[in-house]
Amino acid sequence: MTRRSFFARNPSALIFIACLAVFTLAVTLMSEAYGPGLISTSFVKTLGKTLCLCLVALAMDLIWGYAGILSLGHMAFFALGGYMIGMWLMYARTEEIVVTALAQGGLPATPEEIQQGIATQIFGVVGSSDLPAIWSFAHSLPLQLILALAVPGLLALGFGWLAFRSRVTGVYLSILTQAMTLALALYLFQNDSGLRGNNGLSGLQNLPGLGDTAQDLVSIWFFWASALALGLGYLTLSWLVSGKFGSVVRAIRDDEARVRFLGYPVEVYKLFLFTLTALIAALAGVLYYPQAGIINPAELAPIASIYLAVWVAIGGRGRLYGAVLGAAFVSLLSSLFTSGRLPDIPLGPASLNWVDWWLVILGLSFVAVTLFAPKGIGGLFDRFQHIGAPDRKGAQLGPDDGSLQEQEAQK
Amino acid sequence: MTALLEVSGISVTFDGFRAINNLSFSIDEGELRAIIGPNGAGKTTFMDIVTGKTKPDAGTVTFGERSISLLGLNEARIARAGVGRKFQRPTVFEDQTVEANLILALKANRSPWRVLFWSPKAADMARVQELATEVGLGDQLQRKSGELSHGQKQWLEIAMLLAQEPRLLLVDEPAAGMTPAEREQTTTLLVSLAKTRAVVVVEHDMEFVRRLNCRVTVLHEGSVLAEGSLDHVTRDPQVISVYLGRG
């Protein structure tokens, strides 16, 4: 049997990569760094961050849209990745400042002095001057990058093992994941958590060693890195869901007991997917927070993970491009509406303030999509390809009520 | 001949109700066996126990020549050990094609890592085609199985069970909801299946069992009431009173 190439079997992956490449090129050529500056540096950052959100939405689609596990805690993994890279960024950057400051004293500073200076600089705000033990690796980028994947990955592995082994499913699992992200957020809010409490980590946009490089350039580099990560993530996940593995995953979503009786270790599959998607989320976080410049425990609030689910639902779950479209569309609209730049709309005695009303609009559109367009934005593409929803007319194909009608079967 | 499946002294209680009461019997390698009994006799519960869905309160279930205990294994391990199960309702993955359903069931390594890097070999695809043809779905491979009729779904599920190549096949009320012609076909298929593996068929329709022409176990209130040929058990006064008393 001849096997068609990956792209022939997954035309949407090719289209997606092409669109992403064109988009990246266009933004680059319009940026302040490489073009006339039609797109401001801050908007390049917004776009770069949006690409990271699209990547975490891909992960969410895999775990929810394909495997049917509604995790409402994946933004915790995203933020943990951000915290881990943020520790290195803040440490290394502070180190530069401290070394320069001490050098003005004349004598070269001892390592102890530098260490002490860094600790005071970073932890002064929470009334401490000792570097907590969890900062032991913060001096090293490679170590901290490993942690950025290892910490969220091991957390997901441990959490998933406990939850899936006891066969927690459905809404109970969703609640458990919400509890996990809430517990983490509350822990990080404490000053003695070692991550600066509610101040979080800041100044992350300043890359150590690149003090002289303009943010124009740095922003476009991160934009490229985010586009590359999204592209690779998309290809990997399209490959993952297109073969037999994807078939097993969708089967687990539709009837996990039946999959067990076929001999598949369903819990191991779930654990694998949960951990893999947590790693993808963490990677997205690693790229996101240097562009955002700041991270604090509010990023792990339960609502953040609920938004993630809303994006995927609006984009259309169970199809990867749907998740990307949903995340891009909703998060860009959200930053538009909450920027405060849109003028209020006067409505007689009251006026419509977009910042206040955006959440209400988002909530209503979520309800509307769930009720009237369960396939989300992605459903529009089905329209183009004439994959219609069952339109029940004509004679039944089979003797039972459930079978499709002859017209719909042909579509 | 040694027993393939040996069930001895199992009991299950649901909220104080004894669904299975000290049940013992055994199935030989390559045997075709019918289990009959009135509704609520515990037939489905017995299958749940053998396939690991329900854990009994007491008793042992052993399988294979090395007599491994099935009670310590989960559903997936039991399935991999060689026990296949057909449910009362047809359960196929409606969102996926007939071909994908068969590939899922095809005997192969089930671990995520191996499945991830699995790619169809010519032999696999030939086997899928052969199985589909055997159950009359040879030209329907690319159709979504949700589009199939009830009878076709039953057949697809049977083909999936064959693809699994189990040593013991448990079939729960296969003829329910079938037309007389489909019933006829199903009996023929079950008899031919039993040539290469042990098959246990649960049914409460006597006519269907008569056509299977095999040893019969009568279950009643969770334990064995009688066992033997159909003629033997239907002459049994206890069986007559259970069936006629209710009938």
Ligand SMILES: Nc1ncnc2c1ncn2[C@@H]1O[C@H](COP(=O)(O)OP(=O)(O)O)[C@@H](O)[C@H]1O
């Ligand atoms: N999960 C369960 N919880 C409570 N009672 C059950 C459960 N499963 C089966 N039963 C009861 O056990 C008895 C046997 O059921 P079942 O094995 O389905 O009978 P059969 O398949 O022979 O008709 C019935 O009375 C049924 O109500």
Ligand SMILES: [Mg+2]
């Ligand atoms: Mg039953």
